[in-house]
Amino acid sequence: MPNSHPAPSLWLKLPYTFFVAVLVPVYWRDYGPTNFLYFCDVALLLTLISLWSGNMIWASASAIGILLPQTLWMADFLGGMIGLPITGMTAYMFDQELPLFTRFLSLFHFWLPLFLLYLVWRHGYDRRAIWLWWPLATGLLILCYFIAPPPPAPADNPGLPVNINYVYGLGDDAPQDWLPPLAYFLLLLAALPLFVFWPTHWLLKRIMPRSF
Incomplete structure (x- = not known):
């Protein structure tokens, strides 16, 4: 069915695009490219795609994830x-x-969830988004597990991303030690869809207007 909701306003697109254009090079310089593997950073970029394409599947997927x-x-x-x-x-x-x-830019973690709620309320929630975010998140977790370093960050580079998306445990001071690393990681792969992604999808599907 066609999307009957209005396209995002240019007054949303332009400041958001400017913010992302500033954040990306600053984060790249201060944190490095692996920082963009975090779910929140991926959601920030996917939301930009939604704003300019008018396709709410990207913003809907971001909402599911974060x-x-x-x-x-x-x-x-x-x-x-x-x-x-x-x-x-x-x-x-x-x-x-x-x-x-850089820390000021990181305040997007605070306002982005609220912005996503506004977008899916104003422009509709795409119910197919779970099938976009779930495999994307799984791929990101696997990539982080194999290429991102475990905690803690080195003293000479405290901003280095470690334990990205919590693939080594729930804290950044040290890896978890209550399960073998692979067992913990497999548990994380199962727990996120079960306790985060699907419940969020279920809630958004019921309280937000439908875009598709």
Whole structure:
């Protein structure tokens, strides 16, 4: 069925595109290319495709992948601002060793989930998106497991991406040690679809208008 929702406004496309055009070279310089393997960074780029193509499958897939994890990021960041972090996952936002402007750009973790909710509410949720995000996320996890270093980051390069998408454990101080590494990784491959991707898809399918 054709998409009856209006196309995203140019006033959304232009500032978003400008932000991405600034972020990509800064992140590449300060964190390196592997930083773009994080689900949140992939979602940022997929959302750009949605804005310019008008096809909400890309934004819908991004929403499936990051809404739940980034809600936790938001809560941890707000807690960190008052000295009460929940998980410590946003500790880097308060790390004086990292450039302030780079940390400022990282605030997209806070507003991108809200922006995605707006997009799928305004322009519709594409129910096929689960079949885009699930295999994409699986491929990213496999790639991270084989090419990204385990934690911790080296002292002389604290911004180096390690444990990307938590393929070595739930913290960045050290790899998890309660399961063999491969067993933990296989558990992660099963747990993310079961507890994150499909529940988010189920919820969005029921509360958001349909784009396809």
